[in-house]
Amino acid sequence: MSGIQESVIIRTVVRIMVPFIQxxxxxxxxxxxxxxxxxxxxxxxFGAAIILxxxxxxxxxxxxxxxxxxxxxxxxxGLTIYAATGLACIIFGGMFLxxxxxxxxxxxxxxxxxxxxxxxxxxxxxxxxxxxxxxxDISPPESEAGEVEE
Amino acid sequence: xxxxxxxxxxxxxxxLIYAGQDLPAFGDINSPSYQAPMTQYFINNSLEESGVPxxxxxxxxxxxxxxxxxxxxxxxxxxxxxxxxLRRRET
Numbered sequence: 001m002s003g004i005q006e007s008v009i010i011r012t013v014v015r016i017m018v019p020f021i022q023x024x025x026x027x028x029x030x031x032x033x034x035x036x037x038x039x040x041x042x043x044x045x046f047g048a049a050i051i052l053x054x055x056x057x058x059x060x061x062x063x064x065x066x067x068x069x070x071x072x073x074x075x076x077x078g079l080t081i082y083a084a085t086g087l088a089c090i091i092f093g094g095m096f097l098x099x100x101x102x103x104x105x106x107x108x109x110x111x112x113x114x115x116x117x118x119x120x121x122x123x124x125x126x127x128x129x130x131x132x133x134x135x136x137d138i139s140p141p142e143s144e145a146g147e148v149e150e
Numbered sequence: 151x152x153x154x155x156x157x158x159x160x161x162x163x164x165x166l167i168y169a170g171q172d173l174p175a176f177g178d179i180n181s182p183s184y185q186a187p188m189t190q191y192f193i194n195n196s197l198e199e200s201g202v203p204x205x206x207x208x209x210x211x212x213x214x215x216x217x218x219x220x221x222x223x224x225x226x227x228x229x230x231x232x233x234x235x236l237r238r239r240e241t
Contacts, residue, residue: 032204038206079226082218082219083219086215097212109198110201112200112202116202122222133232137236137237141238
């Protein structure tokens with residue numbers, strides 16, 4: 001354990017802050033349709049929350065939250081959500097990613113809005129999973145996990 | 151060597167600042183990018199066509215949705231490549 005991980009202040013602050021960072025990430029993803037934000041930004045913020053947790057509490061604690069296999073599943077799930085949305089538009093007779101073709105609601109603009117939100121969620125899931133897996137893969141082995149590098 | 155690097159950085163920065171003087175001002179209504187026909191089209195039609203008030207998101211996810219799918223695939227592929235090359239396996 002290095003100095004930064006022993007500090008009670010840092011551990012307490014991180015424990016309190018991480019849920020709020022994750023909530024903010026979800027806000028950024030869901031707000032992407034109507035303001036600044038989107039899947040890429042929100043996914044990076046969510047991944048940063050998990051990385052912050054793993055930096056302070058150790059890699060093994062972080063992997064308890066999101067394990068390697070779950071992380072891989074997440075990364076492919078996000079891309080699948082995006083591609084499946086595009087394919088659903090083909091099934092309903094439109095072109096690839098032509099959202100207005102899906103007869104979900106009578107208002108085609110509203111259908112497009114919700115499907116754009118779905119696509120943003122897919123992007124966010126992929127980005128956060130890749131962020132977390134990058135951090136875990138380049139972090140030092142568990143025996144010296146106290147020396148977490150930037 | 152350090153002096154040469156500093157010289158290159160300073161010269162490049164000076165050139166960029168000099169070139170930056172010619173950029174249109176922020177929010178300039180006469181700038182070429184604002185006057186382009188596509189810009190006018192997106193400003194006028196993106197809300198009705200895509201349903202999202204944010205024109206950037208409408209472009210990213212609707213008009214250029216295929217491009218964004220490719221970007222997501224690039225990030226996914228990069229992550230998978232890092233897993234393949236750098237992940238330590240328990241032996």
